[in-house]
Amino acid sequence: MGSHAALDAGWPLIKHRLRPRQPLFLAGQDRGALYYVHAGCLKTRVISADGRERITGFPMRGDILGLEALDLGTYACDAIALDVGEAWELPCRHLDEAPQELQAYVTRCLARELRRDWYWMLDLSTLSADARVALFLADLSDRLAALGYSAHQLMLRMTRAEIGSFLGLTLETVTRALGRLQARGLVSVDGRVLELVDLAALRGVPASDDTVPVCH
Amino acid sequence: MGSHAALDAGWPLIKHRLRPRQPLFLAGQDRGALYYVHAGCLKTRVISADGRERITGFPMRGDILGLEALDLGTYACDAIALDVGEAWELPCRHLDEAPQELQAYVTRCLARELRRDWYWMLDLSTLSADARVALFLADLSDRLAALGYSAHQLMLRMTRAEIGSFLGLTLETVTRALGRLQARGLVSVDGRVLELVDLAALRGVPASDDTVPVCH
DNA sequence: CGGTAGATTGAACCGTCTCAACCCGCGTGG
DNA sequence: CCACGCGGGTTGAGACGGTTCAATCTACCG
8 A cells, every 4th residue: 555654754643542433523623634544444524504414435544534625724524433443643734844755645645535536426426226335345345455354254334324325325225225235146234244245246236237127 | 716826937838729529638548747727618527447427527717637647647537628728738747846836736626626526426415406407507607707707697518418417417307407497587598508597596406495396 | 121223124205217209500411 | 502410409208216204123222
C-alpha cells in the first residue's frame, strides 16, 4: 500500500482510540486536522439541509479522513466509528504545511476517492439491487484482502440500514438481495457473518443479472 | 472565482479550440496534462468494463479536467465538448512540477468536486425524478450565474439523454419531469431553452415533493 | 425478565422503466 | 426542390422492481 511509508517520517502523531458509535468528528466542527485510519472501520455520512442523509463510505486502515474539507474551515461530513479502532491525527491544518511526501499521498487519496465515487455513482444508477449488493461485497472483499484479511470470510461491521444507505436501497431490500444471492449459491449469510462462496460470480452479477432472471 | 488568478502567472499555456462532439481526451489515453476549461461546456463520462456508462458532470469555465487521474498515467474518463469552447493545457504531468499556486488551486478543486459528488449521490439515492431535475436546473443556474450569465434564462447544451445519464433517469423520465415542473409553474420549457420562473421553489422541490403530490 | 436494536418476511402500492408510436427540424442527396 | 434519413424530443400504455408498512423473531443488555 505504501501508506505507512508516507507517515513513517516520525512526527508527533496524535493517536485517538475509537469505540463503536463514537464520532471522530462531525460536520460543522472546526477542522483541526486530517485523520489517518490505522485500525477499525468507520462510516462517513453527509446530511442535507432538509434532513436526508447518506453514508458516503466505510473507511478502513489506510484511508484518510477529512479530505473533502481540505479547502474549508469545518468538516463537511460526520465520521463515526463502527467498532474499536485507532485514528492518527495528521499534524497539518493546511496542506502546504505538510511534508512533501504527505502532500503527494493526500493528492493520490483524493484522486482515487473521486474515481471510486464516480464508479459507485455509475453502479447506483444502472444496477439492480442484487447487483449493487454483490458489488458491495466484492469491493469489501478486495479491500479486506488488501489489508491482509481473508477474501472469503468476512464479518460486516455495519447494519443492513447502513449498507442500504450507501447503496441507495432500503434495509429490507438489502436483506432480500442477500437472500437471493444466497439462493444463487454465491454467498452464505448468517447475520453479519458472510462467506463469499463464489467471488468471481459475485463480481459478474452486474453483467449476468439481466440475462439470468432473479428468481425462477 | 479567483480561478484566473492562479493561472495568470504567464506560462506558456497551450490553448485548444473545441468543437461540438470533439473529445478533449478519452479514457485510457496517456495523461499528458490537466486542462483548464476557459470557455464552452463539456461532458465527462465513465464507462464500466461491461459497457454501462454514466455522465459524471458538465464542466464549464473554471473547472479543471483530468484531476481524477492525477495519480495515474492514463485518463480515467472521456471529456467531450458539447459546444464550441476553449481548453488550456496546464503544463504539468505531475502535480509537484507545478507552481505552488496551481497546486493549491488543484487541491481545492478536488476537494470541492468530492463534496459535490457526495451530495449528488445523496440526491440521486433519495430524491424523486422531479426533484432531481429541479435540483439539476437550480445547480446549473447557480453555476451560470457565477460565470456572469443570467440565472433565469438558460439554454441547455446537453440532450435529455445526457441529463438522464447524469441523474440516473431515462430520457423519457427527464422529459416528463420537465413537463410536470412546467405544469407546476416553476419553469417554462421550450426544447432546450428554459426559463426558470421560480428559482426558490425549484430549490425547494426536494423538500416539498413528499407533501405536495406530483400531480393533482 | 422486559426492552430494545437489528434482521427477516409478507403483501400491497407506486414511481420509474420499457417499448412503442409519433413528431419535428435539419442536412443530404437524388 | 423534395424525399428521405436521422437525431432529438414528446407522449402513451403496461410491466416490474423496489418501497412502504406491518408483523414476527432473535440476540443482547440493563
